[in-house]
Amino acid sequence: MSADDSPDAYDSLLERYERATYIGDAAGVLSWDQEVVMPEGGTPARSKQTSALSGARHDILTSDEFEADLNAAEDADLPDEQAAVVREIRREFDRAAKVPKSLVERISEETSNALPIWKEAKAEDDWETFAPQVETLLELKREYANHIDPETDTYEVLFADYEPWLDLSVAEDVLEQLRDALIPLIDELNETDADLATPFDGTYSDDDQFSLAESTLEYLGYPEEHGRLDTAPHPFSSGTQFDARVTTRFDNEDPVGSIGSVIHEFGHATYTLGLPREAYGTPLGQNRGLTVHESQSRLWENHVGRSASFLSSYVDLVNDDLGTDISGRELYEAANQVYPDNLIRVEADELTYHMHIILRFEIERDLLSGDLDVADVPEAWNAKMEEYLGVTPDTDAEGCLQDIHWAHGSFGYFPTYSLGSVLAAQLFDAAESDIDGLDAQLADGEFDALHEWLTEEVHQHGARYTTNELVKRATGEEFSADAFIDYADAKFSDLYDL
Missing domain, CATH: 1.20.58 (Methane Monooxygenase Hydroxylase; Chain G, domain 1)
Incomplete structure (x- = not known):
């Protein structure tokens, strides 16, 4: 040619x-x-x-x-x-x-x-009902990885499906840094006598919580003409820059979990909707990978949705839709309490969340290598929950059956949650430096400047840059867990008056 x-x-x-x-x-x-x-x-x-x-x-x-x-x-x-x-x-x-x-x-x-x-x-x-399907999917994914690169560790090959431009060694290093930094911080927080507010003491119907979810999405600027809200057993977001849908689920005694999941999935959707429309169908119109995708959801969920500034005004929506009468400070304390005994990953606080990820990473790695039998997953899961969080699930539904990922065959996915969380902190630091008065804007329910910054620095590029190139362009620094560790220490030391 x-x-x-x-x-x-x-x-x-x-x-x-x-x-x-x-x-x-x-x-x-x-x-x-x-x-x-x-x-x-x-x-x-x-x-x-x-x-x-x-x-x-x-x-x-x-x-x-x-x-x-x-x-x-x-x-x-x-x-x-x-x-x-x-x-x-x-x-x-x-x-x-x-x-x-x-x-x-x-x-x-x-x-x-x-x-x-x-x-x-x-x-x-009943884990035994699902175990044969897990066996089948593990066998198929091992075969899949072996076709791609028989000389490389199976988990490493599968991880690259979700994060193609950061090596597994980076994920392992991040998880190690988080474990070393967060376990002593969590222990210290649990030893304090801080009496944080727990203002939700009633029962809140699915209808009222769905109404709050709709109000939340409207408040954040989710465009009705390009999305929709539904419920699902496991919250998720999917779609394109023309149609990005979100789902949530409800706990009638704890609306905080649903609030967090709605804002989290909004973050995913706003990234998807921010991809360039003229590049739809090409890599320039696709997301950069799950680390970056997760950074967007965790940024909105944690750095916006769990911030005192945002919650000071957002609380009015909560009171209107749920019929409560709580203050922004009470909502802030309720949304940021550290609960090591929380069994469910998607309901976990910002700190113990990463122990849930480490647990899943270790179990998946052992399953794929053959060091752990599928039949022994509940026992291994419960032992690691006790080791990392000091709690043992009473049921498999609250333990090894809680996540949908293995039904999707998504082995190697979980580390991107922690990678995304640390990137969220890094990006939000940069946004705060670039946007004058960002904290005040969040308190006033004004999100345009942050949305425009994220679109300019992240969304509009699609997959043009590798992950670390994108991070360096947006923040001026290499991808690192430092910003998250500093943020977590400062935020929770202040909240718990350490």
């Missing part, structure tokens, strides 16, 4: 890739439907549908024509943005081309089948 053909090759490559993206996004809508509104009996057909779409997408990404266009585009002298697109497509092609289509379809079908089995097992508090 001549040099003159290179632009044509790039255009052809992009057209093929966009088609694969559209198929993947269609599969995402089917997945949302299955988790939110599909009747229970629809699984056999849905699993075949998602399998077919996965196979069709794989066919496009691994075709000879796709590879030829990719090779020609790589040889061309492309502008920086186009070169970044080719870099991202090359990485995806190199991984996809090594995996047989039949395996891709099998994994998709098995994860669709696993979802109702997980729901049943959780409802019945």
Whole structure:
């Protein structure tokens, strides 16, 4: 192929890739439907549908024509943005081309089948019901990883599906730093005699909490024409820059958990909606990865949603929708109490949350290596809960069955939650430096400046930059856990009067 053909090759490559993206996004809508509104009996057909779409997408990404266009585009002298697109497509092609289509379809079908089995097992508090599906998915994911890179640790290969540009060693280092810094801080907080407010002592209906969730999204600026709110057994957000949906769930005795999950999922959705629309279908219109995605949700949930400034005015919505009469300070204390005995990850406080992540990381790693049998997961889970948090679940539903990730086959996903949390602190530090009076704006319910800063520094770039390049452009520093550790120490030392 001549040099003159290179632009044509790039255009052809992009057209093929966009088609694969559209198929993947269609599969995402089917997945949302299955988790939110599909009747229970629809699984056999849905699993075949998602399998077919996965196979069709794989066919496009691994075709000879796709590879030829990719090779020609790589040889061309492309502008920086186009070169970044080719870099991202090359990485995806190199991984996809090594995996047989039949395996891709099998994994998709098995994860669709696993979802109702997980729901049943959780409802019945019965790990044994779900264990065979976990065995199957582990076997398939080991095979998948072995096709991609048989010389590399299985967990490392799978982790790279979710965070392609930070090595697993970075995640391990971050988790070690968090464990070393947070365990003594948590212990110190628990030894104080601080008497923080617990203002929610009634029962709050699903309808009232749903109303508060709607009010919260409107308050934050979530656009109705590009999203929707629903409930699901496990809160999540999914979609594109044109349609980013959120879900939550409710605890009738503790509305704080739902408030946090709504703001968390809003953070995910606002990142998705902030991706450039004109680049939809290309890597420039896709998120940078789950570390960055999680940084957006944790920034809004913790640095905004759990801040004293935000809660000082937001409390009016809480009182209106829940019929309470509490102060902003009381809500701040309720939202930031440290509860080591909290069994549920998505309801955990800012500090003990990371112990939940470490636990899952260690169990997944041992499962994939064969050092832990699936049948022994409940025992291992409970032992680690006791070790890290000093509490043992009474049921598997509150223990090893609480998360949906294994039903999705998402082994290697969990470390990105902690990576995202530390990045959130790093980004918020930079935003505070760049935005005059940000704290006062949050207290006044004004979020435009923060939203614009995040769009400018993070969202608009899509996947143009690698993770650390994006972090350095936004903050001027390398990716690091330092900002989070400093933030956590300062915030909770002040709250608990250490």
